[in-house]
Amino acid sequence: MDAADLELRNATYARFIALGRAPSAAEMGAYAGMPPDALRDAWRRLHGDILMANPFSAVRTPFRVDAAGRSWFANCAWDAFGIGSALHVDSTIHTACADCHEPLDIQVRDGLPADRSLVFHVLVPASSWWNDIGFT
Amino acid sequence: MLLFRSEAHVENWLKGRTGGATIPVTKLAELSDAWWSTRLAPDWRPRAAGEGQSILDRLGLTGEFWNFG
Numbered sequence: 001m002d003a004a005d006l007e008l009r010n011a012t013y014a015r016f017i018a019l020g021r022a023p024s025a026a027e028m029g030a031y032a033g034m035p036p037d038a039l040r041d042a043w044r045r046l047h048g049d050i051l052m053a054n055p056f057s058a059v060r061t062p063f064r065v066d067a068a069g070r071s072w073f074a075n076c077a078w079d080a081f082g083i084g085s086a087l088h089v090d091s092t093i094h095t096a097c098a099d100c101h102e103p104l105d106i107q108v109r110d111g112l113p114a115d116r117s118l119v120f121h122v123l124v125p126a127s128s129w130w131n132d133i134g135f136t
Numbered sequence: 137m138l139l140f141r142s143e144a145h146v147e148n149w150l151k152g153r154t155g156g157a158t159i160p161v162t163k164l165a166e167l168s169d170a171w172w173s174t175r176l177a178p179d180w181r182p183r184a185a186g187e188g189q190s191i192l193d194r195l196g197l198t199g200e201f202w203n204f205g
Binding site: 055099115 | 142143159160180182
């Protein structure tokens with residue numbers, strides 16, 4: 001990742017937060033002063049980093065997070081807690097128990113969940129997380 | 137990477153399959169904060185090799201399962 005790509009990566013994240021959603025190539029190109037084709041090329045180089053714009057997801061997922069006056073989607077439970085951390089605000093995570101599907105509305109204040117009885121399960125060992133990050 | 141109401145729900149969900157690792161939601165909150173709190177910093181840089189492992193180690197997430205390899 002060279003300096004220009006890094007600057008675009010950070011600017012893309014900033015626009016994601018400002019808009020509350022993933023910016024389009026046209027919006028980001030106008031913001032960054034780049035022709036859309038050049039912007040798309042740069043995004044392709046950054047593909048691994050900004051496809052999901054972790055911890056934020058550009059698509060609907062089973063992990064909705066209310067934070068900073070907006071609703072966001074996270075890619076997984078780890079990322080759901082990460083949205084409040086990245087924004088440095090309290091949050092509420094709306095998801096469900098993966099087993100019984102009972103809704104879970106988890107208030108996170110000062111970094112800690114109000115319901116501390118819940119558990120987090122990781123099925124795949126760390127050495128294999130990026131073999132298929134979608135499955136992980 | 138999923139949330140469950142309790143360890144009993146994890147066992148029920150696994151239906152006899154071999155599981156991975158289960159940690160309290162409070163530890164997950166700590167992990168997420170350590171992992172993501174600098175993500176939107178204007179001077180963010182990609183993590184250096186080994187930095188992710190150091191975060192897990194610092195939180196006591198050690199052993200073969202938590203080793204990035």
